[in-house]
Amino acid sequence: MKMKEICVSERPREKMLAKGAAALSEAELLAVLLRSGTREKGVLDLANSLLMLSGGSLVGLFSMKLDELRSISGIGPEKACSLMAAWELGRRFLEEGARMPKTPVTTARRVFELMIPLMKGMDHEEFWVLLLNKSNRLIRKQKLFSGGVDSTSIDTRMVMDECIRRKAVSIVLVHNHPSGDPKPSQADIAWTGKIQHACRSFDIKMLDHVVISDESFFSLADDRLYGGGGGNGVPGNGAKTPATAPVPAAPVALAAVPAAVEAVVGAPDASVAPDPTAPPASVTAPLPVIAPEQ
Numbered sequence: 001m002k003m004k005e006i007c008v009s010e011r012p013r014e015k016m017l018a019k020g021a022a023a024l025s026e027a028e029l030l031a032v033l034l035r036s037g038t039r040e041k042g043v044l045d046l047a048n049s050l051l052m053l054s055g056g057s058l059v060g061l062f063s064m065k066l067d068e069l070r071s072i073s074g075i076g077p078e079k080a081c082s083l084m085a086a087w088e089l090g091r092r093f094l095e096e097g098a099r100m101p102k103t104p105v106t107t108a109r110r111v112f113e114l115m116i117p118l119m120k121g122m123d124h125e126e127f128w129v130l131l132l133n134k135s136n137r138l139i140r141k142q143k144l145f146s147g148g149v150d151s152t153s154i155d156t157r158m159v160m161d162e163c164i165r166r167k168a169v170s171i172v173l174v175h176n177h178p179s180g181d182p183k184p185s186q187a188d189i190a191w192t193g194k195i196q197h198a199c200r201s202f203d204i205k206m207l208d209h210v211v212i213s214d215e216s217f218f219s220l221a222d223d224r225l226y227g228g229g230g231g232n233g234v235p236g237n238g239a240k241t242p243a244t245a246p247v248p249a250a251p252v253a254l255a256a257v258p259a260a261v262e263a264v265v266g267a268p269d270a271s272v273a274p275d276p277t278a279p280p281a282s283v284t285a286p287l288p289v290i291a292p293e294q
Contacts, residue, residue, distance in 0.1 A: 030083075115174050128174045133169055171206055177211055183211070
């Protein structure tokens with residue numbers, strides 16, 4: 001349908017001016033960004049086509065790359081850049097709201113709130129470390145690397161160098177699972193143990209390792225799966241999302257994980273001197289500050 005065929009008061013731009021942006025549908029908001037359609041397709045039809053290609057999901061829409069947008073008939077470089085600019089402003093808005101630097105990082109949910117604006121909708125894994133001061137306030141978010149990982153690919157010296165350079169007292173590891181299932185793999189458990197072993201050598205506390213998906217997250221410190229609540233970078237309501245296996249009624253400290261870690265990385269040789277980059281036999285120290293939800 002061409003714009004001239006729509007009642008003036010119902011055209012997206014005029015409707016926004018009269019009623020505000022919240023009154024518009026997703027397709028109408030996209031139409032405002034697109035500004036015009038083509039000879040064959042009106043701007044609202046073009047917006048609806050874009051939504052259909054993304055599966056009707058804003059996550060899918062925001063995950064589209066510039067080349068994907070430009071491949072759509074009716075969306076040239078100018079329109080594609082306008083859309084990408086809007087996506088990026090939205091991400092930065094969520095990230096800025098999640099920073100709240102005066103708020104201590106004391107729960108796995110707080111970690112989720114800090115990182116979901118960066119990780120929501122990703123189609124690949126990214127591995128980050130949160131560096132904290134003695135009051136558990138955020139000093140820096142540092143990306144370690146992207147892609148698959150095993151315990152031998154972790155450069156623990158790089159992580160420790162960053163901690164020392166930034167004067168971090170404690171850290172939280174974070175990575176995402178694009179599959180949507182945040183339960184940690186054996187490799188996740190192994191590299192968690194490896195980095196915690198290095199942290200102990202430098203008297204740095206590792207408070208948690210939080211694995212994130214779009215709608216939920218897993219805390220290794222709690223040994224528990226949580227629902228994301230808001231799931232979009234704003235505080236959630238604390239609702240739990242059931243795992244495929246029942247979630248424990250009471251949270252379990254990371255001290256309960258050592259058997260799993262040892263099964264992956266093996267027991268140590270007592271005759272060998274400690275090496276800060278060597279995998280540990282177990283993760284025996286509980287993570288003392290990140291508190292489980294009740």
